[in-house]
Amino acid sequence: MPANRFACSDDIPAILKIWESGFPEDGETTAEAFLKTVDLGTECLVAEEDGVPVSMVFLLPCELCDGENRWPVQYIYAAATLEAYRGRGIFAGLLETALEIGKARGQAGSFLRPAEPGLAAYYGRFGYEPFFYTDTHYASLPGWLEANSTTPSAAMEEAADYTVLREQCLAGIPLYISWPERFAAYAAVSARQAGGRAAAFRFPEGLGCALYDRAGDTLLVRELLCPPGRETSCLSAIAREQPWGTMRWRTPALDIRASGVFGLWKPFATGTAEIRMSGVDRPPYMGLALD
Numbered sequence: 001m002p003a004n005r006f007a008c009s010d011d012i013p014a015i016l017k018i019w020e021s022g023f024p025e026d027g028e029t030t031a032e033a034f035l036k037t038v039d040l041g042t043e044c045l046v047a048e049e050d051g052v053p054v055s056m057v058f059l060l061p062c063e064l065c066d067g068e069n070r071w072p073v074q075y076i077y078a079a080a081t082l083e084a085y086r087g088r089g090i091f092a093g094l095l096e097t098a099l100e101i102g103k104a105r106g107q108a109g110s111f112l113r114p115a116e117p118g119l120a121a122y123y124g125r126f127g128y129e130p131f132f133y134t135d136t137h138y139a140s141l142p143g144w145l146e147a148n149s150t151t152p153s154a155a156m157e158e159a160a161d162y163t164v165l166r167e168q169c170l171a172g173i174p175l176y177i178s179w180p181e182r183f184a185a186y187a188a189v190s191a192r193q194a195g196g197r198a199a200a201f202r203f204p205e206g207l208g209c210a211l212y213d214r215a216g217d218t219l220l221v222r223e224l225l226c227p228p229g230r231e232t233s234c235l236s237a238i239a240r241e242q243p244w245g246t247m248r249w250r251t252p253a254l255d256i257r258a259s260g261v262f263g264l265w266k267p268f269a270t271g272t273a274e275i276r277m278s279g280v281d282r283p284p285y286m287g288l289a290l291d
Contacts, residue, residue: 006046015035016028054090061180065177072105099266111132114264128265131265134250134252134287137249137251145240194214219239222291225252253283
């Protein structure tokens with residue numbers, strides 16, 4: 001059986017090879033940039049055969065917040081296995097180890113976003129359940145701009161510190177994931193490299209922020225947080241700056257029944273299993289997925 005251990009700098013070539021096998025669309029530059037944000041010795045778990053890593057998973061520290069409480073949690077990210085070693089249960093063993101590490105660290109639970117909807121059943125075997133929800137919208141960009149031509153665009157500027165701005169904009173969300181500065185900054189840099197940016201908006205009633213980029217002819221607004229009623233103004237500003245063919249944008253969900261599952265959650269200990277929306281009607285918000 002493969003041996004599971006934390007990675008070291010000598011493993012980087014093997015990690016890049018696994019990354020390329022699992023996420024060929026990313027390219028080596030994306031993987032190398034991400035590796036600069038993590039501590040391999042505490043946040044990258046690998047399974048090795050004959051001394052060489054063949055499977056990996058990152059255990060990224062975050063916090064689950066409800067306005068008053070902040071629980072340390074673990075984000076399972078970039079899980080991948082070399083093609084020749086798939087189907088042997090190697091990753092299953094690696095994930096079990098990752099969960100035991102999270103428990104030992106005193107974390108409240110583990111969360112992840114399946115790369116494909118069909119993987120939700122696979123992760124369900126380990127105790128993960130739907131928990132985070134997001135509203136995702138699609139539109140033809142020219143048609144959307146025409147339909148919303150009377151709505152004034154919001155004044156938009158570069159977000160100097162997306163981490164701080166995001167926390168301010170999340171004040172009205174009852175339960176959400178707070179990402180460390182290094183990961184939010186990585187997401188902002190990645191957005192700029194993909195032709196977008198991390199943007200800031202200012203309204204009389206509060207702040208707004210967005211993280212967006214492009215993929216081919218599609219404008220992707222991966223996160224949009226703003227005061228109620230200001231969404232169209234923010235999107236109009238983004239769309240006029242980036243006039244591509246289609247637009248897809250994500251916003252915090254208002255109702256589980258009308259929203260899509262975005263992330264799964266597995267509690268670690270008695271008490272944390274009861275972390276739920278209490279007395280409010282808005283689903284938990286995960287936001288950034290580093291996707």
